Amino acid sequence: MLPFLNIFGAAIAFPPLVILAGLWIGATLADKHAPKDRFAPEAIFNLIFVAFAAYIIGGRLGYAAQNPSAFSQDPISLVSRNFGLFDPLSSAALALIAALIFGQRKQFTLLPTLDALTPAFAVFMLALPLANFASGNAFGAPSQLPWAVELWGMARHPVQLYEAIGAGLIVWLVWPGKQETTMDGITFFQFLAYSALARLIFEAFRGSSPVLLLDLRAAQIVAWIILAGSLWGIYKLKQSYPSP
Amino acid sequence: MLQNLPPNTFRLVSFAALILGAAWIGISATLPGGTANPGIPAPQAGFLAPEFTLTTLDGSTLALADLRGQAVLVNVWASWCLPCRAEMPAMQAMYEEYASQGFTILAVNSTIQDSQSQAAEFVAEHNLTFPILLDLDGHVSALYQVSALPSSFFILPDGTIQEVVIGGPMAEALLRTRIENLLAEVD
Numbered sequence: 001m002l003p004f005l006n007i008f009g010a011a012i013a014f015p016p017l018v019i020l021a022g023l024w025i026g027a028t029l030a031d032k033h034a035p036k037d038r039f040a041p042e043a044i045f046n047l048i049f050v051a052f053a054a055y056i057i058g059g060r061l062g063y064a065a066q067n068p069s070a071f072s073q074d075p076i077s078l079v080s081r082n083f084g085l086f087d088p089l090s091s092a093a094l095a096l097i098a099a100l101i102f103g104q105r106k107q108f109t110l111l112p113t114l115d116a117l118t119p120a121f122a123v124f125m126l127a128l129p130l131a132n133f134a135s136g137n138a139f140g141a142p143s144q145l146p147w148a149v150e151l152w153g154m155a156r157h158p159v160q161l162y163e164a165i166g167a168g169l170i171v172w173l174v175w176p177g178k179q180e181t182t183m184d185g186i187t188f189f190q191f192l193a194y195s196a197l198a199r200l201i202f203e204a205f206r207g208s209s210p211v212l213l214l215d216l217r218a219a220q221i222v223a224w225i226i227l228a229g230s231l232w233g234i235y236k237l238k239q240s241y242p243s244p
Numbered sequence: 245m246l247q248n249l250p251p252n253t254f255r256l257v258s259f260a261a262l263i264l265g266a267a268w269i270g271i272s273a274t275l276p277g278g279t280a281n282p283g284i285p286a287p288q289a290g291f292l293a294p295e296f297t298l299t300t301l302d303g304s305t306l307a308l309a310d311l312r313g314q315a316v317l318v319n320v321w322a323s324w325c326l327p328c329r330a331e332m333p334a335m336q337a338m339y340e341e342y343a344s345q346g347f348t349i350l351a352v353n354s355t356i357q358d359s360q361s362q363a364a365e366f367v368a369e370h371n372l373t374f375p376i377l378l379d380l381d382g383h384v385s386a387l388y389q390v391s392a393l394p395s396s397f398f399i400l401p402d403g404t405i406q407e408v409v410i411g412g413p414m415a416e417a418l419l420r421t422r423i424e425n426l427l428a429e430v431d
Contacts, residue, residue: 077417204272
């Protein structure tokens with residue numbers, strides 16, 4: 001665990017830095033590798049930046065809308081740096097709306113844009129488990145394996161590292177230029193399928209999974225549905241493009 | 245990789261992945277300790293708050309265990325720490341507002357990296373009325389794996405940590421929403 005970096009006596013939270021670095025590196029590389037005949041320079045980077053800004057603003061506004069009495073008594077809290085005053089669903093909704101509006105104004109088409117964004121998604125999905133490993137969140141189930149790590153009172157699966165290794169493999173698999181393709185959307189759907197499969201496998205080693213009926217893990221159910229949907233998407237794309 | 249598979253092979257691989265995936269969901273639901281609350285003390289949300297007993301600034305002793313049944317905020321601080329200083333007035337305001345409903349604050353001064361006199365001076369200056377505990381040898385900071393000041397632990401009436409907030413200052417809205425969540429669990 002490395003929750004904080006001590007730099008010149010100041011404690012800097014490390015996990016958020018990892019996430020921001022993942023976002024920035026992913027956005028930069030996605031922009032660099034975006035097809036030049038379809039996207040202007042920095043168009044993909046700007047799309048990600050707009051969505052991220054909307055994500056931050058939407059999260060705070062959504063949280064305030066759900067807790068109006070707390071903010072009416074202390075309106076300055078609206079601009080506080082507390083990560084806890086944040087609603088992830090509102091964030092995601094506003095980020096999606098902002099990205100759609102930006103894409104429409106720039107006349108982006110959906111599937112090629114998702115393909116161009118895939119490297120950013122993949123790098124971000126690599127940063128996430130590394131940030132969790134640094135913070136100790138999303139920890140593993142108890143384990144007696146030789147590579148188990150001591151965390152929260154017992155030896156546990158280093159599940160964040162399993163996830164990071166899986167995410168690294170996915171980055172390699174979906175990296176632009178690895179395979180020539182003319183199928184718009186195929187890179188994105190493959191990324192979805194690989195990521196869902198990874199979540200399905202590694203969630204089993206988590207020690208803090210939310211569960212549904214019959215002790216089934218919610219994240220695995222969602223991952224299975226996404227896996228089925230993305231495989232169906234690949235199948236339909238393969239059908240709609242003639243074989244070489 | 246998937247895009248280059250012939251159609252029949254792709255269908256076969258897809259069905260196999262979905263069937264094996266469904267089986268894996270069933271198998272992993274029964275893995276021991278997978279999702280259960282471990283019921284062991286650790287300074288992390290979902291775990292029992294580690295027990296401690298400390299001397300207060302006025303010389304009495306106070307144990308976390310004595311507060312079982314109440315909503316508790318354990319806040320580790322030092323008088324030289326600017327975010328700690330900044331969040332204390334909001335904490336005092338919340339204490340005054342919610343103490344009668346079963347909420348209390350244990351402000352654990354990290355005395356090993358502070359001084360008792362400066363802590364007392366700060367408390368007097370800000371008229372803090374909640375218990376100020378002195379972590380003279382740093383064992384509570386070690387027990388709670390405090391890596392930065394302030395560190396705050398919101399503890400449910402059953403002794404389980406609901407949330408950990410590292411760093412600060414905590415906004416009043418954050419304190420208010422978290423305290424109200426804790427108090428919803430008080431009988």
